Amino acid sequence: MKYVIIGGVAGGASAAARLKRVNEDAEIVLFEKGEYISYANCGLPYYIGNTIEDRKKLFLQTPVSFGNRYDADVRTLNEVTAINRERKTVTVKNLRNGKEYEEDYDILLLSPGAEPVKPPVPGIDLPNIFTLRNVADCDRIKIQAIDNLKENASAVVIGGGFIGLEMAENLSKTGYHVTVVEKADHVLTPLDWPMAAIVQQHLQDKGVRVITQNGLSAFQEKEGLLTVLLEDGTALPCNLAILSIGVRPNTALAKACGLEIGEAGGIKVNEYLQTSDECIFAVGDAIEFPNPLTGKSYCNFLAGPANLQARIAAMNMVYPQSVQYQGSVATAIAKIFDLTAASTGLSEAALHKLEMNFQTVITHPAPHATYYPGGQPIHLKLNFDPENGRILGAQAVGTQNVDKQIDVVSLLLKHQGTIFDLVNSEHAYAPPYGSAKSPVMFAGMVAENIFAHLMNPIQASELDGMLDHNEDFNLIDVREIQEYKTGSIQNAQNFPVDELREFLDDIPQDKKTIVFCEVGLRGYVASRILMQSGFENVYNLIGGMKTYRLVGRHNMKTNVE
């Protein structure tokens, strides 16, 4: 059986290796239009930022070593230009000599990846505008922009997604003054505002300027300096611009040969990763696949799923329809200076768009036992279905143990897990690693309290709406008086939780009552006291002052007693 593979990075190379291990008799030809195969594209920002110093480390295999190990015919700098389904061949252009030839296949695998979106704005082809997708992009940036770095150089990163922010950090570390431009109302749109707010603050603390709600309109060159023009007219002169506004699946070959393309713009595949032609499989960034949480197809552009797909496709290419791919819940993470930001499943924004019913919990747990030194809070957001407790998504930002929380929720999401599963989860606990209740377990407990109507949640934005409209309600800060004095929410009265029972008569029962504390726990205790003492409409501010300080609009920095 002769297998032809188009694309030699994560998906293609992994599939070739698995194919050969499963079937030593497989004849494998792997085409890669670039110079390299099986390289570390997720590592490229770190090579630019000198965290990875040795360029050789980016290459996990060479074409020769890979070819030897897997007895595969690896042809780099050979670009497949057409798929001829009726004759079961591909047309290939050898980029070394320009010659074209055909190669036949029994089974074909498409792993062409994705390409950076380059918007058709004026000046897009000026020098010093870069995308970062492959080794060639990386080398260009490294040589022109890093190795020849000028003093006081500045860079503009257009697009504040995971990779844009990784680039912002790495450019900043090499000495650039960095501005991040994001068209949405906050960076890292897989995360919702209360979480992204922490990331934006951190970027600013690290000297990165963040501009949101403002898109790219044009590039200009003035006196040898590149200028990024934004929609509102802002001009950002810079030595270097990184275009990181997204990628799109590479579907040109698939489209040209009439393979079905899905709604999300990716190559359509079935659960065996077969395209609409049963002899052609596809994996990686070029495909779309239903999200198990919504049933809707999407392109996830993630390395983990691409590698898994390659393994599954290879098996199905040898043993037809033997292994099913289960889809991805879009679990992603990035290091942003000292912070880690991660998400899995559906954000609040995505849930609104899908018109799905959900409830949200925000907590700020310590990453490990509070008495063990060194921990900064994790900021954690959990979205769930208040009807049945199904987990819908989670986001976390912090300095430690963020990845662990998201991995646990990610695993539950793949198993249609609930907040009750989180409550009953078991984790490895010792003081340096966690608390007796893990952060996600604790968030599950809060969610369970909401589910069981032990607590009514109110989000900071909802409270702000009420304050904007001067609604008449009790707003009670249940923290200690010293905490209250350092600043509270406008119009809040202070009744510390531990004394609240003595002051019940001082609070009108016939109004809506909103309580809050620093993170939400004392607010919960207070809301329980009030709810069981005749107060009918009691709400606890989700995330407490820690969240309100980040996103609230009626925050008083100092308080007058």
Added chain:
Amino acid sequence: MKYVIIGGVAGGASAAARLKRVNEDAEIVLFEKGEYISYANCGLPYYIGNTIEDRKKLFLQTPVSFGNRYDADVRTLNEVTAINRERKTVTVKNLRNGKEYEEDYDILLLSPGAEPVKPPVPGIDLPNIFTLRNVADCDRIKIQAIDNLKENASAVVIGGGFIGLEMAENLSKTGYHVTVVEKADHVLTPLDWPMAAIVQQHLQDKGVRVITQNGLSAFQEKEGLLTVLLEDGTALPCNLAILSIGVRPNTALAKACGLEIGEAGGIKVNEYLQTSDECIFAVGDAIEFPNPLTGKSYCNFLAGPANLQARIAAMNMVYPQSVQYQGSVATAIAKIFDLTAASTGLSEAALHKLEMNFQTVITHPAPHATYYPGGQPIHLKLNFDPENGRILGAQAVGTQNVDKQIDVVSLLLKHQGTIFDLVNSEHAYAPPYGSAKSPVMFAGMVAENIFAHLMNPIQASELDGMLDHNEDFNLIDVREIQEYKTGSIQNAQNFPVDELREFLDDIPQDKKTIVFCEVGLRGYVASRILMQSGFENVYNLIGGMKTYRLVGRHNMKTNVE
């Protein structure tokens, strides 16, 4: 409704807080025979080792603050001496004045914890022999042994479990020369030998002497110096001995009032955490509960499950039989100097004892992308059922990301997860946090290959047995020649995997063939080539040379070509 709670640490205090939050009308009396409630007993070793400097940090709540917040009657230094089930009262001794009194209850919760095992050996009551279970123990050690530390002082820790090793580290950090004595054949018996071997080596590298297969026989005092005598006659003079050979559930009160005690020696409870008396609940270290993996009851002595049980029991004490406890799969972790060692589920030793069929995978993955700087390998062991792929347990040792691997497996164990679930798991990947295939996902893939008979595993101990008996078989080191020359297994021939296809005729097909590489991956590739080239009995050494160097007995340090 009047609730009486016996024990004010993790289980008792958590239950009281939840009780009050659920039912503001609850009348709560909490008895604690010690001076403190709700303290950080998992943190005590770190206070001794000065990692936690401020003693106040050990106390999460004071009796007064807790009593105020939860409107509870907290009585420390009040010891319950009897439960009078027929009258529904407890007899209490006020340790402050020696007076006895009775207190009635509607519902009683037992959270008496566990007590350290003190074997009845000669000299057990000599000075400077300590156990560490509560604040009083901790203060004694801190004052007598740490604050008055002599030069060149030495300590013997008897018992090499998680807490024994935490104490070894912390005593060592304060300046003691530490010896750990363990009666079993290796320390950390929840882990099997190949994993524990790494821990033992690390302890020795850090200057801690480790003595195994040798139990305590007596204590003596000679010239003012304590001496620990072992079963084989070894005498270990020391300034301080820590008894850490285990704990047993505190069941005296429960036994005396006729509550049912289970096979494992703990208080027997049903899934609602009710004892054999429906008005008496019990939680924490004093109870036993079926392990979901085996159905057999055991005492787990873990803080996480105790806290969860408290939450569940409180709910059931208010709303009868409303929430079920699902049991614990025994997930545990400890920091041991620079290493983290963790386990979940069943060890190989436990599986042998239960006569359960299992297969084992050992891998040595990087904790994050290999090209990202700073990672030391994780050593990971996965036990699974080769009949159906059910995961049975996992163990991991390493410097980073160990906890995350074990948490993921722990969660799957609680959901009857399989190796296929591991393969299909999704995790948050970026180079600083992991690899496209996570360590446990990768171990799942290896297990799946064994399950699918793509690879036959052989363990280091099995290979050693064959070498011991001079069996006739092909033993092939498939690493590069430079690696082979640094040392290999006795009698191994070297055929590097990338050239193996050329030398197939040089290897006799009619014998069993065992291949190995450094960690197992190239061995797998080689075994696939051989298996598909007419070799019938091909085995790949699990864990490769990395495991064999730790536990193998036919290791040649240098090789002669």
